[in-house]
Amino acid sequence: MRRTRITAYVTSLLLATGLALTGSASAQASSTAAATGYVALGDSYSSGVGAGSYISSSGDCKRSTKAHPYLWAAANSPSSFDFTACSGARTSDVLAGQLGPLNSTTGLVSISIGGNDAGFADVMTTCVTSSDSVCISRINNARAFVDSTLPARLDSVYSAIRSKAPAARVVVLGYPRFYKLGQTCLGLSEAKRSAINAASDHLNTAIAKRAANHGFTFGDVRSTFTGHEICSGSSWLHSVSWLNIGESYHPTAAGQSGGYLPVLRNAA
DSSP states (O other): OOOOOOHHHHHHHHHHHHHHHHHHHHHHHHHHHHHSEEEEEEEEEHHTSOOOBOOOGGGGGGOBBBBBHHHHHHHHSSSEEEOOOOOOOOHHHHHHHHHHTTTTEEEEEEEOOOOTTTTTTHHHHHHHHHHHHHHHHHHHHHHHHHHHHHHHHHHHHHHHHHHHOTTOOOEOOOOOOOSSSSSSSSSHHHHHHHHHHHHHHHHHHHHHHHHHHHEEEEEEEEEEEEHSSBSSSSSBBBOOOOSGGGGGBOOOOOIIHHHHIHHHHHHO
């Protein structure tokens, strides 16, 4: 009995020590990132389209003070903060115009990219304006692109980031599922909503695999957005807005602060 108690005590002590060390390592990583530079790359999900409060100097890139990169920088005060994410960006745009601030002193890089390469806007437009069969056919074309072409494009971006910022921790952020299924909801049919969600999962799987192959951390936002999809009654995503079509299917300010920021904070 006594030996069992001693064993239990030692086990508990080791577990507590392990947890403490893990927490310490996480805190140290965030501290290191804050002490160096932070560069936020990517598309509209990183720039903050849909969140409002756009920085006037960012023009059509629509960088928002309510976007998760801006919020992280405000909370952690990195030695430098460069916000180059831009609405509509594809992998080629990141390579051509967003990597300039990266250097050997960059401690943290975040990026969301790939959705526009896969034709996200056209997929959603097709699904809103066409039949179930046409919508699903367009989605299947996008899935085929994700399998055949996107991996090499992601590799090019990720390799360039590592080359220019060799010491940086790189967090690759994914995309949310867009719809809560099984709900009475105006707009798209259940078949379309289900196919769109499955396509988002497919894209996330591809991005996560390429990120892991480069030693980067994948930030999966699907869990934080669960319960806040379109049709949930508490959505953190804009549905179709014909008055401001560009914000359709993008995170609101709450989606940036409640959906994306916690994932970045935990991974940074």
